Amino acid sequence: MGQHQLSDHTTLRLGGPAPLWLSHTHDADWPDLARAAARHAEQPFTLGGGSNTLAPDQGTTRPVIHMATRGIRTRHLGEGQVEVTVAAGHPLAELVAHTVAEGLSGIEYLGGIPGTAGAAPVQNAGAYGQEIGDRLATVTAHDWTTGRTARIPAAECGFGYRTSRFKRQPGRWTILFLTLHLARSTAAAPVTYQHLATALQCPLASRPPLAAAAAAVLDDRAERGLLLPESGHDHRQVGSCFLNPTVTDDQARALRTQGGPVHRAPSQPWRASAGWLLEACGYGPGAEITRGVRCSTHRTLTLTAQPGATAHSFRHALERMAGHVRTATGIHLQAEPVAV
Numbered sequence: 001m002g003q004h005q006l007s008d009h010t011t012l013r014l015g016g017p018a019p020l021w022l023s024h025t026h027d028a029d030w031p032d033l034a035r036a037a038a039r040h041a042e043q044p045f046t047l048g049g050g051s052n053t054l055a056p057d058q059g060t061t062r063p064v065i066h067m068a069t070r071g072i073r074t075r076h077l078g079e080g081q082v083e084v085t086v087a088a089g090h091p092l093a094e095l096v097a098h099t100v101a102e103g104l105s106g107i108e109y110l111g112g113i114p115g116t117a118g119a120a121p122v123q124n125a126g127a128y129g130q131e132i133g134d135r136l137a138t139v140t141a142h143d144w145t146t147g148r149t150a151r152i153p154a155a156e157c158g159f160g161y162r163t164s165r166f167k168r169q170p171g172r173w174t175i176l177f178l179t180l181h182l183a184r185s186t187a188a189a190p191v192t193y194q195h196l197a198t199a200l201q202c203p204l205a206s207r208p209p210l211a212a213a214a215a216a217v218l219d220d221r222a223e224r225g226l227l228l229p230e231s232g233h234d235h236r237q238v239g240s241c242f243l244n245p246t247v248t249d250d251q252a253r254a255l256r257t258q259g260g261p262v263h264r265a266p267s268q269p270w271r272a273s274a275g276w277l278l279e280a281c282g283y284g285p286g287a288e289i290t291r292g293v294r295c296s297t298h299r300t301l302t303l304t305a306q307p308g309a310t311a312h313s314f315r316h317a318l319e320r321m322a323g324h325v326r327t328a329t330g331i332h333l334q335a336e337p338v339a340v
């Protein structure tokens with residue numbers, strides 16, 4: 001415990017003090033830590049790598065549980081299936097690299113996403129057509145409403161596009177472990193993105209070699225500004241700032257005639273590209289939105305904090321951009337980063 005600044009633990013480097021700080025480093029200590037957090041009147045906030053968190057300038061009086069547990073265990077299930085259990089604080093990118101090195105397919109397209117494994121189910125983290133929820137068997141989570149730890153089957157996690165029951169019930173759960181079912185394979189899952197297929201020199205929907213697919217993802221992310229830089233102009237960011245919004249059939253038709261990309265997964269509504277909508281409203285890479293808040297130099301959809309930025313000015317930038325798109329198109333953009 002001690003006085004921690006949220007700005008030291010979020011990739012935006014924003015956020016004030018968190019006087020009640022509980023670092024979860026050892027699995028066995030969880031019952032003691034949970035008891036300490038439960039003694040506080042306010043529900044705790046669970047923080048992973050802070051790469052999707054917008055923390056307030058004034059800080060928080062809620063206890064902050066910082067997930068810092070590590071460890072990956074594997075168990076052979078037979079018929080080429082392997083169960084992988086990972087501690088919530090383990091970096092997701094390391095988990096992906098580990099499974100690829102072990103010759104396990106299932107999450108190879110999720111490489112390079114910053115943050116912890118435990119946060120991945122919260123927004124059903126996804127990239128290149130793959131989502132963590134697709135391969136999850138169970139999530140072990142502490143339920144602050146009952147004070148008990150439960151093992152929740154993936155089918156009960158309510159996964160959707162960048163959402164889950166954990167996101168829909170903010171503050172209720174602290175995820176402690178994930179269990180994934182992966183397949184032993186030298187081939188990756190089918191490639192569903194044309195530019196990745198082009199880079200891998202294979203047809204769309206074919207299965208490229210596992211290690212090559214994972215490497216191509218990292219190259220592509222580097223090229224498109226989707227890796228978190230350690231320093232430089234764009235390093236204070238939370239990745240994409242808006243979800244791709246759902247649109248009606250009429251809106252989808254209208255966008256298509258203007259050259260706007262729309263897509264839909266089977267039995268799902270149409271979704272437009274948030275980045276394209278922002279650019280159609282005149283925003284572009286590097287644009288200053290509010291004091292100290294700019295689009296990244298690589299992509300409009302990523303906002304970066306610059307010297308002088310505050311959480312307040314960052315939130316204002318999100319509201320300004322969403323308001324502009326709403327006025328111009330009637331389409332509602334939903335912010336992706338989570339407020340403490």
Ligand SMILES: Cc1cc2nc3c(=O)[nH]c(=O)nc-3n(C[C@H](O)[C@H](O)[C@H](O)COP(=O)(O)OP(=O)(O)OC[C@H]3O[C@@H](n4cnc5c(N)ncnc54)[C@H](O)[C@@H]3O)c2cc1C
Pocket residue numbers: 011045046047048049050051052053067088113114115116117118119120122123124125126127166173174175176225226227228229237238239240338
């Ligand atoms: C450069 C960059 C690229 C990105 N690319 C992608 C991408 O391709 N796809 C994608 O989906 N996301 C992407 N993101 C967003 C972000 O990295 C992911 O959402 C990631 O899963 C967040 O992990 P974290 O540990 O940093 O979460 P945090 O920011 O710490 O937390 C995010 C939310 O999850 C909750 N949470 C965290 N840990 C737990 C836990 N153990 N139990 C319960 N709740 C918890 C928090 O309370 C908060 O509500 C990107 C971000 C950046 C900066």
